[in-house]
Amino acid sequence: MGAYVVVGAGLIGAATAWQLARRGHEVTVLERSTPANAEGGSHGSARILRYGYLDPFYARLVVDSRVEWDELERLAGERLIDSTGSLDFGSGRDPRALAAVLGRVGVEHELLTAAEAAARWPRFSFDDGDAGVLWHPAAGVIDAETAVSAMLRLARAAGARLETGRPVASVERAGAGHRVVSADGRTEEAEKVIVTAGGWLPDLLGDLSLPEAFLAGFPPLQVMQENAYHFPYRDASEGKWPTFIHKTPAILVYGLPGGRDAARRAGGAGQKVAEFNGGRPIRSAAAQTGEIDPVNRERVIAYVQRTLPGLVPEPYAETTCLFTNTPTEDFVIDTVEGVTVASPCSGHGAKFAPLLGRIIAESASGERAAPERFRVGG
Template sequence: MESSKYVVIGAGLMGAATAWRLADEGHEVTLLERDIPANAQGSSHGSARIFRYAYHQRTYVQLVKAAASGWDELSRRSSRTLISTFGAIDHGDVRDPRSLVPVLEAENITHELLSAEEAQARWPQFKFDGEVLWQPDAGVLDAQNTVYSMIDLAIQSGAQIRTRWEVADVARTATGFVITTEDGRQLQAEEVIVAAGGWIPELLRNLSLPERFVRAMPKIQVRQEQAYHFPYADYAEPNRAIWPTFIHKYGTWESYGLPGGRDADYRGQKVAQFNGGQMLSSAAEQDGQIDPANRARLVEYVKEYLPGLIPEPYAETTCLFTSTPTEDFVLDRVDGVTVVSPCSGHGGKFAPIIGELAAGLATGTGSVPDEFRVLANHELVGGTPA
């Protein structure tokens, strides 16, 4: 039977980042993937995810800053351009752009608060009803090539990867764990890191974790999110630069958009309703089907607020969002198991730093913010773990 000191389950952005950091530190690590890395059934496929700094919580802004140096390192070592800078805008009365300014100022993040009239003059392809926050250093990250780059570097540092290795069971032994696939293959591990995204609810049931940890785990929600690519009305390759990423929150509506990547021919804006997809009990329930009602809502939104787009999607896709009720991450270790998920639909930009944090937890050499720790966070909000 094969063995490895550290075994990472899940080769998406977070699992690949963790394997990269562990291998870089000289540890023996094996990365397991149920399909192939960055496959379309997970949360790390495609070439377009938002990279931004604007958060109301200072912890997240600090982590984006820390992640930025990791992105620079990863791009340099992989010889790939992984982040394209388009800038970002935040607007809407619920998003409340002005309330984001103090945190950005405290962390010395370049930004500009504009009136609706100033923003409208700068970006006539949008419709604005109030103040707009501009972050020029934000942009779009390439999720698929990021996964490939981190895995390449992990392998160069001695890591092993096993694809089409779907985990059915993780059993404790006197010295660690035996991990078994659906077809009976097995692998021994001293430590297990679970970074399985939408598959984490069912995996956690098979890990024999302490009852107090299980009770404290926040309720995990898995959604089949849907995104649509709408063509630029005045499409020309140089004009992509005038389209920033955006977050728009007003009333009960929250949407986001970004310049589409190579998987949608670069000729349109990717637009979605945040947490607007179908709820699933786990990733295994996804069917990849678009909800016509969701599509109709996005078409109406584009007609109203994005006049620079043609309100007819030319491409559409589904993606898994695995979230906690607070949208905070889960990043903790108990009894030889490190949990590195979920990332609540906004985690991609943090991948390099989450890999560092997870590696530190698994090896016992690092710590993470209390907001991400299962038991600490439970105690902070008044829980009563045994």
């Protein structure tokens, strides 16, 4: 078994380290700060797990991913997913087409009229006429930070080593292997390197000793500093809110119970609501400011006033987060000359974390190539 260095300890890096270590590989994880820190894309307790994809490839991938999540919960001995169910609505979301895909991949669902949905979920305003509303009860909310901790704990129990405060500056060839150089000059030797650097990848990509042809075929990455807001429930005693995605020609919004991220006080909580890709582009994670866009804040507040009568349209908390997008919203997972670059990104990668960890581990070890559409030039 060869030695591996994994760069980054967010959801994908933690999943990859776990999947490698449980296969008997020697693994070192280098994390620039601390696992699931607030400057990355895996912090907090609220990420959506949903099956609603128009592309059957991704819908099937969620089904496979849920199997991996179930195993992870069993091995970790703790719950990582809170079942809430999910609603998809809006003329731009095409609930009927989504329902057809869920039927093909065997996911339980209901296609309702707007009136039927309004009777069941009066805290929402379903005003898109004949578009319909899709409900699938198997969806839920992933506790991202706890999931990272669980996967790293299992990885370390299998022999992996975690080094924090180790931002990576470059990867160099070193004989038949590689030398991973930290910003402070410290180095790690490895046969193979896996880079799961999230929003830092655009700055790092050119320093990984990758072939020019590989870099030329790599899809452009756009890092977005996104805005998210927490709105209080008008009546928290009404029961658990579902996650939702609502798309019209004017706006694409998602929402989910905020978990610990939304805890205002003992017994108080709220719904996390955000406009998808409603933030601003930045060069890389290093350029993030953490500043909320006031225009976007007003836009989302107006949306809540129109569409979510069950929420008080006054956010009590707000935050920024990072999305790293490819033009097609497909992930990138590919291995060349002993270096694997993994960017399961575009705002929808979290739900696949333990499965992607396995895919990345198999790609890096040569056991099995990643799906063609994830490969550079695929």
